Amino acid sequence: MSTSYHAAWSAPSNIAFIKYWGKYAGQIPANASLSMSLDACTTRTEVTAERMPFKDFPDINFTFEGEEKPDFLPKIEHFIRAILPEMPWLIECRLRISSSNTFPHSSGIASSASAFAALALCLTDIESQWNNSADKGRFFRTASHRARLGSGSAARSVFGGYTVWGKDKCVVGSNNGYAVPLDDPMDDDFARLSDHILLIDRGQKSVSSTAGHALMNNHPYAEARFQRASDNLHSMITAMRSGDQQRFFDLLEEEALGLHALMMSSQPNYILMRPNTLAAIERIRHARIVDHIPVGFTLDAGANVHVISLTEAKQTVDEFVKSELKSLCANDMYICDQMGTGPKSIT
Numbered sequence: 605m606s607t608s609y610h611a612a613w614s615a616p617s618n619i620a621f622i623k624y625w626g627k628y629a630g631q632i633p634a635n636a637s638l639s640m641s642l643d644a645c646t647t648r649t650e651v652t653a654e655r656m657p658f659k660d661f662p663d664i665n666f667t668f669e670g671e672e673k674p675d676f677l678p679k680i681e682h683f684i685r686a687i688l689p690e691m692p693w694l695i696e697c698r699l700r701i702s703s704s705n706t707f708p709h710s711s712g713i714a715s716s717a718s719a720f721a722a723l724a725l726c727l728t729d730i731e732s733q734w735n736n737s738a739d740k741g742r743f744f745r746t747a748s749h750r751a752r753l754g755s756g757s758a759a760r761s762v763f764g765g766y767t768v769w770g771k772d773k774c775v776v777g778s779n780n781g782y783a784v785p786l787d788d789p790m791d792d793d794f795a796r797l798s799d800h801i802l803l804i805d806r807g808q809k810s811v812s813s814t815a816g817h818a819l820m821n822n823h824p825y826a827e828a829r830f831q832r833a834s835d836n837l838h839s840m841i842t843a844m845r846s847g848d849q850q851r852f853f854d855l856l857e858e859e860a861l862g863l864h865a866l867m868m869s870s871q872p873n874y875i876l877m878r879p880n881t882l883a884a885i886e887r888i889r890h891a892r893i894v895d896h897i898p899v900g901f902t903l904d905a906g907a908n909v910h911v912i913s914l915t916e917a918k919q920t921v922d923e924f925v926k927s928e929l930k931s932l933c934a935n936d937m938y939i940c941d942q943m944g945t946g947p948k949s950i951t
């Protein structure tokens with residue numbers, strides 16, 4: 605009779621305020637990044653591991669939203685290969701993985717962060733059942749370390765709130781191997797931020813993030829960028845602690861535009877923003893500078909715009925998004941989200 609183990613976790617997507625862009629061998633980030641984990645945008649994953657001795661690689665069956673997805677398998681197998689040295693028991697397994705997202709598929713929202721975080725949490729959970737050990741203190745750190753090997757930004761999705769991944773002298777305990785929650789007491793204004801995600805373009809990105817990271821290897825501005833990221837991290841944490849909204853939004857937008865400037869100056873160069881990305885940026889800046897609404901933007905590696913605002917202004921920002929930004933979105937689609945408390949075990 606074979607023994608089987610089961611775990612189910614939901615993990616949040618996250619939006620980076622200080623961007624991870626550029627990495628070294630072994631998924632080591634070129635600079636530390638800071639993100640906010642989201643509340644509504646999550647991946648929910650369930651794993652059953654059945655013990656099947658005498659094998660040399662685990663059998664994997666993967667379904668996404670109820671359907672078999674053979675095209676997702678190479679990424680999962682690559683991930684399993686990367687974590688195998690520290691989870692050798694996986695070799696003896698038949699793994700059944702089923703996953704679903706709370707946000708629309710191919711909406712342009714990066715799902716690899718929440719997906720690999722949820723999968724790493726499930727496998728780390730099964731490992732503790734397998735070994736009959738529960739090292740609760742290190743559980744999330746271990747899962748973050750493994751999630752990172754699937755996708756760098758996934759390391760941060762193993763925690764709620766604000767999270768830092770990558771070693772930087774301004775964050776005590778920060779590490780290149782895993783993310784850590786940013787425990788600094790923030791000014792009340794920054795206790796929780798909102799994020800309205802404008803789905804500007806639902807098409808496939810022309811250049812993947814992984815390819816974009818690789819273009820940083822010989823990028824003419826790489827060294828200056830990595831230094832700037834570290835300076836910005838320090839300044840942003842200081843602004844969030846002291847409640848300096850203007851400084852925070854300045855840094856947030858500089859990071860977003862800086863990320864896209866790196867893409868536009870890579871060799872080869874490329875542009876992921878669309879005309880409506882720029883239109884949204886202009887309206888958001890007008891709302892902050894002229895109408896004094898505490899709102900700013902950030903971008904991930906795509907055309908979508910994350911409208912970041914202070915929670916106290918949520919109602920005003922809801923109205924602003926509906927009246928001025930919604931029409932810039934593909935099929936008028938946007939998602940209302942906010943800072944979330946992190947992954948949850950589903951029983």
Ligand code: DP6
Pocket residue numbers: 619620622623624625637714716754755756757758813814817863904905
């Ligand atoms: C622009 O984590 O998707 O969203 O490690 O190659 O999987 P890989 O890249 P990924 O890169 C994320 C890039 C970003 C910035 C960020 O989230 O920090």
